[in-house]
Amino acid sequence: MVAADFAPTSVQAKSFLQTNVMRVSILGATGSVGTSALDLIGRAPANYSVEALTADANVALLARLAITHGAKLAAVATPDAYAALKAALSGTGIEAAAGPAGLELAAGRATDCTIASIVGVAGLQPALTAVALGKRLALANKECLVSAGHVFMRAVRTHGCELLTVDSEHSGVMQLIEARNRDQITKVTLTASGGPFRTWPPEAINAATVEQALKHPNWAMGRKITIDSATMMNKGLELIEAQHLFDLRPAQLDMIVHAQSIVHALVEYSDGSVLAQLAAPDMRLPIALALTWPDRRPTPVPKLDLTKTPALTFEPADDIRFPCVRLARAAMHQGGGAPAALNAANEVAVAAFLAKRCKFGHIASIVDRALQTLDNRGLLPEPAGVAEIMNLDAEARRVATEALGAIGDID
Secondary structure, rough: OOOOOOOOOOOOOOOOOOOOOEEEEEEEOOOHHHHHHHHHHHHHHHHEEEEEEEEEOOHHHHHHHHHHHOOEEEEOOHHHHHHHHHHHOOOOEEEEEEEEHHHHHHOOOOEEEEOOOOHHHHHHHHHHHHHHOOOEEEEEOOHHHHHHHHHHHHHHHHHOOEEEOOOHHHHHHHHHHHHOOHHHEEEEEEEEHHHHHHHHHHHHOOOOOHHHHOOOOOOOOHHHHHHHHHHHHHHHHHHHHHHHHOOOOOOHHEEEEEEOOOOEEEEEEEOOOOEEEEOOOOHHHHHHHHHHHOOOOOOOOOOOHHOOOOOOOOEEEEOOOHHHHHHHHHHHHHOOOOOHHHHHHHHHHHHHHOOOOOOOOHHHHHHHHHHHHHHHHOOOOOOOOHHHHHHHHHHHHHHHHHHHHHHHHOO
C-alpha cells in the first residue's frame, strides 16, 4: 500500500489495536516528530515495542529515550559520539551503534513500522533501507520524495512497503482521498500558516533576524523546518512531496494561506464539491494515525470546537514577498533533477542564515542562482538512482555555496 492507493495492494493494512503489539523504530528520535511519537507510544505501552532509536548527535537525550522506552538498539549518526553513547547505555542491555553503519543497522531492524524523521537528504538512505523491509513506513522526511521521488516510490512498490505520511497536510489529503473517485479529483490544496512574516512588508521580511524567523505562530518544529516555514519553502517542498505521494500532476496541486492552521488540506472533485480535513494543529494527531491506520485511537490532542475557534481565513500564497513559493512551483513543473537541486541549495542557504552568514532575503536568491547555474550546465535531468541523486545533491550544494560566497553580487 502506498499513499497514492489508500487501499491494500501487496501489503494488507493491519490494525494493531486489539491483540497485536506493534514493533516500532524511529529514525530521528530526538527531533520534534520523534519525541511526539514517543509521547504517544509512552501513553499506550501495551500496544508498542520500541526496537531502535537514532539521533544525529544528542547522545544524552537519545540514551534517555532509549532507556525510558526500552529500546533494543540506539544509534547515533556522529561516529565520534559512539563511546559516549555506549557509556550512557552501559548496564542497560541496549545495543549501541554509530555512524552510517549504525543508522543502517537501526533502519534495517525488523519492525512493523518505521518512522523516518531524519532531517534532510541524510535521511534518504536509511529510509530506503526501511522501505526494503516491506513493512509500514511512516514518512516525516519530505526530502526523500522531493530529492528522490521517482526512485523512492519505485522502491516502495518493488518491496511492497506500506507508505504512510505523518505530515499534517498530507495526512489530511490521505484521509480525504482514501479509495474513492480518484479519477474525479481536479485539485488538491495544501494549507500554509504563512509563518511569522505573513503580514510583514517585503523590506521587513528581507531584513528579518534568525530569532524572529524561528518564532512560528502555530507549530513547534526543528530550526531548519521552522525557517522553511518562514520562507514558505516548506509548503513548496510539500507540493512536490504530494505529487509523488498521491500520484498527481503538478497542475492538480495548489496551496493557500490559512493562518489558523485548522484546515490542513482540501480536495476538489469534478462536480465542484470540496472536502476539507480539520484538526487542532498538533503533530501527534497525524503521527498517531500513521501508527494505527486504517484504525483510529484516542489521542491527547485537544478536540476541535468550532464554536470557540477564531474565524477561519484564507488567502492566496504571495510569491512576490515569498519568492521561495515561485521557485518550488517552478522546480515541481520542471521535474527531473530540479527538485533535488532545489532542496540541496535551500539546505545550504538556510544553514547559512541560521549561522548568520547571510540575510533572510538572501535565501531565495541563493537558491535561484544555484538552480539557474545547474540548469545552464545541463545538470538537471532525471536522476536514475541514489548515486546520481547524491552526486547532484553534492554539486547543488557546491554551487549554492559559491552563490553564498558571491553574496555581495546578490544584493
